[in-house]
Amino acid sequence: MRKIRLIIGREIKSKLTNKTFIIMTILAPLLITGFLAFMIKMSQSEKTEQNVLVIDDSKLFKDKLSGNDYITLSYSNQDLKNAVSEFSQKGYSCVLWISPTIIEGGAGAIKLFYKKSPGFGFQTFIKDQLEKIIYENKLKANNIDPKIISNSKQNVKLILEKVNDKGNTEEQSSFALFGFLTGALMFFFISMYGMMVFRSVMEEKTNRIVELIVSSVKPFELMLGKIIGVAVLGTIQFIIMGLITFILTTALSAIFLKDISSQLKVFETQQELVKKNGTNVDFSELEKFDDKLELFDLLKKIQKIDYLEVIICFILYFIGGYLFYSSLMAAIGSAVDSESDSQQFTTPIMISLMVGYFIASKTMLDPDSTIVFWGSIIPFTSPIVMMSRITNGVPLWELALSLSVLYISFVFTTWLAGKIYRTGILMYGKKTSWKEIGKWLFYK
């Protein structure tokens, strides 16, 4: 045990003092959240102050258009030509001209004059209001109450309820994308740390230090020490990365999602009101949120996820999957004599992980299909596929079966790997084939 501890210690120390490793650990979450923030920022329109001079020749819109925090509107009866030539001197950023024939329609009925482009967000803001006012005007012209129209509109939500064996139903808050993301994360971690074991084994062999080490410790102990060492290292890295990501995303969501969460609250109180008072309520308040419904749904799903279950399963499957794959990686690392040969041997393992990844993506569309079920039982793919299913509610017996298969398999692969490893590390200068590796299993 003392020797295994020494090996684990060395494995950890050699990586923790490695600059690339440290930089990766800190940089990766920074990059990911930074990228996320960048995307969100990009999607939000820039809010520059707009001071708009409205020349309404149709006389329909006077005082009906509304501004907001950064858009102010002022009306004028000025001649358009004068206004266009003078607006910037008078402190306006643009001129909005509405033609007298607006209600009859036709292109070019509304014009916006500017020196500096007011941006897309501003344009839609103005356009939407104009369209709505024209729409209501036309309805009124035909003696239709706009309220009737808005109250007749209805968004439909499909609620999934799964009936279990006892006949009880439960609402499925299935969040397929989240499942897939945890599956993908599992894929990423298993392949990353598996490769780390592979490299570490190969390094000792190509350095020619391994023979010296196995004269002091048993090859199996060395292999085990390495696998455990990388696992500890992975856990440390995972915790650091997780903490940084958590802090950053919390900060980010505080900045970006503040509005949305408060809107969600308003939306929910409105919904309650509708439920209480029926159709007599003015739906226009609720209608405002139509374009945000999906986002609200997402937020609710995120809040509903059973994180404890997800985290426990993730840890259990990561340990099992990592041990399963890293022992195979160690066996293969021992067979390889040079970096250039490594591809041939790592490819089959990477392919089997990729298969898991693809089945996990299938879970999003069809969570109860046969391939997804078997994918979550067979140990080559189960860590990835089961994670993608977890938010769908997996029966306990399936979880138990899948985990036991995985853990029994890893004992088997570790045993197998040990046999290959102790012969492989001492084989120099010969080009190894799969057949050759098969023979090593039977050496005494």
Add this chain to the structure above:
Amino acid sequence: MPDILQIKNVSKKYSNHAALNDVSINIAQNSIFGLLGPNGAGKTSLIRIINQITGPDSGEIIFKGEKLNSNHVERIGYLPEERGLYKKMSVGDQVLYLAQLKGLSKADAKKRLTYWFEKFEMQNWWKKKIEELSKGMQQKVQFIVTVIHNPELLILDEPFSGFDPINAQLIKNEILELKKNGATIIFSTHNMGSVEELCDSIALINKSEKILEGSVKEIRKNFRTNTFTVSFKGNLLGFTNTLWAGGEILNKHTEDDVHTITLKLANGVTGSQLLQAVLPTCEIHSFNEVIPSMNDIFIMKVNQGNEITGTKSNYTE
């Protein structure tokens, strides 16, 4: 001296060939033992079995009266033929780590490390990474790793290969000193000069079988061929006449009136008889028996072995 190691009927097979076939060797305590043989003869296989890196298919090994087991690992030091170190690890950390794997406590390892670093004048290498060292410097580090835990038995596989003459001499001196301090050293080598210089006894392995074993002196004595070299001044013809049928001249050359003749005497004729016979005819400058070198013996025995198996295989064809 009792035997530190008894190798008893050890055999080892790999899938398509036998690496060792019923090999038995005894190695006396506090001796320097040469394990000789051509490439691929099975030396490294035997060394790996002694180091418990692999196990024998049959046979057993007795270390100081006990069956070889994992507790003995800490009493054996091993310098493999394929030797290397972690390139990115510092010299100090590396040696400390390897010494601890051999069972030393960290404090002990540090103490010994300091001793060896001072001895080889490499105190300021501690923080250097292996990749920053020259090959000769790396070899010194490797040697320290092998001996740092004061092993009772040292196994050196081709210790001089790749060493420059200065380092090789340094290592030779260390080997002799370790022996003086009580250690037993086994080394495998192709360098027959070093065998004659250092080894007390040897075993020769060829084609997975032991074909010769014994003390270097004994072996060389046994391989004497009754051959002598005589240098003299005088009449060459007179000298050869006195030989009659008692011997056969293998080689002769003359330089500044001094003739040097190598001759093989007939069975039953001794060196002193030869000397008596030729003494009246010439003035003797030197008279030596030609004792075959280990190199000659090695080549002869290995070739013999190859011929035998060679004819065998021809025969079966």
